[in-house]
Amino acid sequence: MRLHTLALQAFGPFRTRQSIDFDTLSQGGLFLLHGATGAGKSTIFDAVCYALYGNVPGERHQTALRSHHADPATLTQVELEFSMAGRRLRIVRTPQQERARRDGNGTTRSQAKASLEERHGDDSLGRALWKPVSAAHQEIAREIEALLGMNREQFCQVVLLPQGDFARFLRAKAEDRATVLGRLFGTHRFRDIARWLTDHAKESGQRCDDARRIVLRDIDRIQDTAGTPITDSVEEPAPTQDSIDTTHPTALAWAQAVHGRAAEAHQAAAAALRDARAHHSIRESRAAQVRILAERQLRHRTAASALTALRAQAPAFEDLQATLERGRRAEQVRPLIQALDDADHDHQKARHAEAQARTRLADTQRNDTDEELTATEDRLKNDLGRLDALRHDEQRSEELAASLAKLKAELDQAQSDHDEIADWLDQADTRRAEHTARIDRAHLAQIQADRLAAALPALEQQLAAARRRDELAANVAKAQSDVDELKKAVIHSAAHARGIRDRRIDGMAGELAARLSPQEPCLVCGSPVHPRPATTAAGHPSREDEARAEEAYQQADQACKDAEQDLVRLTAEAASAQELADGQATADLQQRHRAAQQAHKDLLVAAADAVPANEELRAFDETRATRTSELASLGRRIGDYLGRQETQSAEQEILTLRLADALAGSPTIAARSAELTAEAEALARARAAIQQVAVAAGNLDRAARAVATEIVAAGFATPEEARHALIPGAELAAKEGEMDAWRTAQATHTATLQDPDLAEAAAAEPADEQAAEAALAAAADRSEAAAIAESTSRDRCETLLGHIDDLTQGIGRLAPLLEEHHVAKHLADLAAGTSGDNQYRMHLEAYVLAARLEEVAKAANTRLERMSSGRYVLSHTDARTSGRGRSGLGLEILDQWTGQTRDTTTLSGGESFFASLALALGLADVVAQEAGGSQLDTLFIDEGFGSLDDETLEEVLEVLDELRSYSRTVGVVSHVADLRRRIPTQMQVRKSQDGSTVKAMAAAPAY
Template identity: 25%
Template sequence: MRPLKLVMHAFGPYAGIETIDFSELGSKTMFVISGKTGAGKTTIFDAIAFALYGKTSGEERSAQDLRSDFAEESLQTSVDFTFLLKGRTYRILRSPIQQKKKSRGEGYTTINAKAEFYERIDGEEQLIASNISETEDQVNRLMQLDFHQFKQILMIPQGEFRTLLTSDSTDKERILQKLFHTESYRYFQEYLKTKSKELRSDVERFSHERGRLYESIDPLDHEELEEALNQENIHAQKIHSLAKNLVATQNEKLNNLKNKITKQREEYKNVLIKIENALYIERTFKEYNQAVSDLKELDNHKEEIAKCKSDISIAKDAEVIWPYFQEISYKKEELARRIQFKDKTDKELSEMNKKRDQYEQSLQVLLKQKPEIEAKEKKVSELESFKAKAESYQLKSKELTNLASDGVREKEKLDKLKNELSENEDKIEKLLKEQQNWLEAQRTFSENKVKLHHVKTIINLFKKLNQYKTTEQQLKADLIQKEKNYSEAVENQKKEQLALDQALHEQSANFAIELSKQLTHDEPCPVCGSKHHPAPAVTGGDLKADPVVHHKNLQSLHSELIRLESACDYLKQKMEGIRTDIDGVSQDIQASEAFHDQKSLEDYQSSENQLENQQLLLSKKLNAGEPSAGREAFEQERSVIKKHIESAEVIVQKKRDDYISCRSQVTQLKSEIPEKYFNVSVLQEEIALLQESIRQYSNQMSEAEKKYYDAENESSALTERLKSAANEVTGAQVALDHAKQQFNTALENSGFSQPEDLKAARLEPQKLAGLENRVSQYEKKKYSLKEYMEKLSNDLKGVSKPDISIYHAEKEKIENDIAGFEEKVSTLSGFVHHHEQILLQLEQNISASEEIEKRYKLTGFLSEMANGQNELKLTFERFVLAYYLEDILIIANERLLKMTSGRYELHRKEDRSKGNKQGGLELLVMDHYTGQQRHVKTLSGGEAFKSSLALALGLADVVQSYAGGVSLETMFIDEGFGTLDPESLDQAIESLMDIQAGGRLVGVISHVPELKERIDARLEVFSSKGGSSTRFILE
């Protein structure tokens, strides 16, 4: 990610709209952000972090607290950030939740936070996220870093350097957790702990279940099993084996009892058979006695059955003669019906003859009306001839009306087209005037463009002149200060030289005294070799100063003098260059002012504003397009309208001709038909009335003729029917006489003397059937009893009555025996079944618990190891973090060794912490000068800063490598370099130079003058009562 432009609106100390265009840096890849404390240097980092993630770099300021106290109420707080990522340009516009004064009334209204994300494609911005949630998703997807990673890699805020270096294992764990997202390892630890608890609970549950099963075992008289169950340490396999043997023994007893029950049940079946046979014999004796009694009862009804048989015989004889008697009744009824039908027919014939005479009279009346109907038919024919002409007259009249309307409508169209032609010609004339105005605006725009270019050039020259003068003043002040420092350094050098001479003198005197103390009589002097020492030194001054210290100080002052002299020469050269630039710009301004009346920057800026406003208006007018572009369309429209007018005139003339022709036809038809029939509906109504009258007459005539001829035909038919009825009456009388003769003959041949005897002898069919059924049932029952008695008599030959009580006593004894055996079987069966279930549950419990215990041993061990219950008191997550920390230290030490000239190197503390405190992430520093390790908190301020910087840069590299696919083209560092000596500062700057040499843009907040001198690009932040502002200064 490389920033291109940052625009802050009422953000922090920036009251208005502040724009920082990073493209002004050009090819420079390192710059310093400098300014007074509180001016708003860190706010620049906050604005970038807020634009991307909605949070500030230090996380100490909330988004709601970022509004400028200097801002006007009408200006809303927001950040507009444009950046380059992987060759693509993006822009984020974000604003925090804020209060806005109500436009009406008093009080404030809350404006919710907003975020929009754009991508520039082919020069145009396209919206890819329209709200906060979508923007965060897009930022995380593109950056592939969360806020904590971004803060640690791209933007290191104040205080973060030393925090990572000196924090204990717990604090360092929290920092690294956020950066490397090691939650999954912690979740794994928790999973092992939870799983271990679950398995331990399962083991205890299985053990409790086994105890419950042991308590359910009944050892009976098995002493060994009872002893095993009562032992404190129960042996599961032994109890299982003993209980299994006990169940097998009881199961064998159970089978023996079941066999005994089977034998007893066989004997029981035999006894039941004996009892059944005895009962059968006893039942047979009873049935034989009952049959003898029933036969006697039947014999008591013998006479009654004989009477029934006699009545049945007489009734059947009567039934043979009865049909002849019935035939006489049938013939009498037939004769009566024939006589009745003959009388009815005679009456109908008389009535029909009367109706025929009436119908004939009605027919004669209608025949007299026929001439009148023929006249009406002639009238209808005449009216029908008028109908076609009347219809034609109506159609032509309607057509004439339509032609008149069409003519008027077409004339209106023609007039409208003529009006459109007039309006079109007015538009063309107006367009010609607009085209002239547009060309005039184009000419003015071109002239203003040239003027505006000259004005802007002069304004830039004025600004450049003011910038050069400001720089000259700064350089002059710096030169005065450097020359003052140089003079002071010369005086200090002289003083230090005197101090060094004095120290050397004192040192020589002290050497002479020490040498005199070592002289021995007749021993040669180590200096001159003489054995005589006439005047050895006896007194000397005390050594007040170390010459070595003064010598080093003198060397430092000499280096400082050389540096100050070089700095003064450099400033003088820069001032000469600035003066040359001032003269050149002044000449350019004088040369340009020859073409303009203005003499001040304000005048030129006023002219610039006027020209830009005028150009804006002209640009809008010109952007609308040259008016002549529509002229061709208007001319084409005029041509089309003229063609439409020609066509319309032809149509209007044709409509006029058609109207005249149609009107002539209407006049001709009007003279050929009576006026009352001009309306076809009147004519049709009169024709309909005549036709209805004719139709009614025709219907009446047809109906009268039909009635007359129908009556005539019916009269003839009735005459014939009457003759036939008379013949049928004669035939019926003959048939009746013949039936009477047959009955008398049959009666004389039978046993009946009178017809009344015949009627008395007859029986109803149901009564006859009942008598026959009673006789039949009597004879069948008597026959069955005799046959059944014969069978029972044969079955009982040689058989005596048995004593059933003996068999019942035997049956009862067997039932008691079986009941005793089944009670024992039930008891043993319950014992066996119950203990077989217990044995099955024990087998399942033992098998399952063995597997669970194996898993618990492994999982429990892993849980203890992963959760820090090990020799190093190190959790699994912290072990992984220690691995990441080792990678960080490898890269950090490369820079730290370079910044400390090979003296310091960071190591991770691997010793176990005291007590139960977990460690593994604390840092020690290896001092290669002493060969000893010590805690990083013992480092001095400068040493700690270098260690912190190296650690922070190493951390950034490692996080980038693990993030994968992250584009790191920028790094911002908000940390003071004031604790470093010149050599350390050079080493730190070299490390930053290594970073920016790889293409990264490095921005550093610092107040250190040497750092600003070494880096030739500076973003200066100026503060004032009305808010802060920024400006890039490039050298």
């Protein structure tokens, strides 16, 4: 991948749009990016990563990317143009952010956007032709990852090498190094395999446990089914959980013995059941005969008693027969009596209606005849006709009243508006003077803000120096303490080394004697005879003990010297910071800085009022002219309203006098018409009621004559007598049914007493049914108990056979499962590194990663030997670590000057930098090959050069310069001044109060 151009705006510290031409910077193969702390050098790398992957390195959230310096109308945006796999692409991303509304009122949330385009040649004017590839976030992510062959984490490790990430991998523990390598090389599949093996072992173990539980469950079922008496009679003991895996035949023999005892118990229960059933059959036949005799005796007694009671009711039923005959004769004249009652009811109802209708008439009309009421109704109808002719005058009067009310309201509003505008114009001069004074105050605030802004940078520099001074004071104290402790450690290690050396010299005779052999000359005296050779005392130090003590002393001495150099450097930096701070206290400078910032902020707020104040003054002048015109217009409208009010009032008085006579005190014509209409309707209802009374009286007379003729023929003297003899239909049917039931019951009970079987049973001795049933119940209980015992024993035998079959199958399943679990557990322990056969305790993924780490170390050494002048070589070690640590991912460094291997944590600051840089470059090569062999033409290195001496720096730069032979471009970020002389192609990031800017330079400036 090769970067061509990068453009960003409102991103991080960059307020305005900044463009970076990587093609120009890459011409030399190596370029330098420098600038003040906080200017935004690392933000350029963030922008590259954000353009490609939609997020920045590390843990910062993309919503924090928007520049605080940016204008609200400027969108945060990043545009990157790059080439990969023969394609030239351009990607533009805009994060989610708050932007100013188009109408200028507040802000609105703008959603994140992205677009990917590909260049397809140029047009006729030489302009690039871009065709869209995608505008969807997920599609763009898949396209970028497919092109680069790596995810964001891999990209940041291979292309963007940020501050401090080199040495972190170099000094990491094996577990942390495994995490990084696993993410870069995608070895999670081996971790998944190991996890699968562990899960498989757990599953096979679970299957063994399940199978074992099933066997034990079948044994428990056999014991529960057989019962304690049967199982206790078996000589073989019941199998247990501890013995089930190894005593399968014994378990089956015990189960067969239990079943044999259960079969014997079933044969005894079957014989007892046959005897009980024979006895029950005899008792059942005898009880049936006793029940039949008792039932016949009961029927005979019941019939005799009932017949006696029926014969005692004969007089009452004779009276009932007479009542039924009178009711049947009265039923013949029921329709005529009903018609007479209906006619009388209608006559009374008509008379009541006439009385009610007359009460609604006027007092002078309540006794009038039908003819008089008719004449009064005609006169009212004539009055209603005259009222209809006056409805137009009434409507016009109402319209005039409404118009006058509206005129009054409009006149009052116009007069109020006239007074309000007049008052506002009287105060206009005073208000305009206030606007002018506000504009003058804003201009003065702007002048003061500019003066204060010019003084703030110097105050900020003093405050930064004071803070650095305070920080260094603590660091100097700690460094002094570290030096003191390290000096004590040097003295202690030197004394320890001398003591071991002295002890070894003192016991050298014993050490030499240990090398003597019979008949061989002594190394000291040359004699082949050794009569009294010296012996080595207990705890005598060896040559290796002496070497280790000496090495510990050298390391302590070097650490002390390094700490003393750090103390000198920190002391010098503290003195410089004290001079820059001018000896002032940090708290005072902070207070002055906060006060100046707050004052500047308040002045800017006050100065910003100039624009709205001018706008409000212009609007005030326009309003004043408008209101002057409105005041004249209102005066003309008031005069027009007064003239119209006078004309309409005169017309209203004429119409009011004309209507007063016709209304006769009513408020409106409608109300008067309603009164006359109601009076006419009352007259009509009274006349109709009088006519209805005459009709009802004629009907009543005709019904009375018809009833008088028919009741005599039916045998009744008066209509009241016939009405009294009437029986309701339901009651008549009930009494007739009662009579028929009495007669039927007599005949039934007489026939029952004449039955010969019942008569014979009544003559016999009373049946003892209770004794027969008790004997039958006892026999039934005996038979049921025997049946339950036989069924229980039979079911027990059948169930035991089923349990024995289940036990046989369960034991057959358990054996192969135990063997399978043993193999699975052994493989899982090997893959996890916990098996005793895994000597290095190396898990499967670490074994794979160890091979990758060897490749990384080989790739790193091609540059490390050059950077260290042939002194250091990185090597991978699979030595087992102490405690519970795993082996396989260790790194150590060989010092070829001494031939000794060292732990990577013992390297000095500069050595750690170039060693970790070589490791990072080697890691980048191997990861690039692992990611599909993608050609990575651009590499960025962020800081770390300040820890190198001049000679080592030269070696490192030569190695970086040689990367050009691999068609790579390297961008270096550093504050080291010497790099500005050594690297001609540079890009400077400058920070200011208005945000940072980028400036490219073809050659380094002179210093």
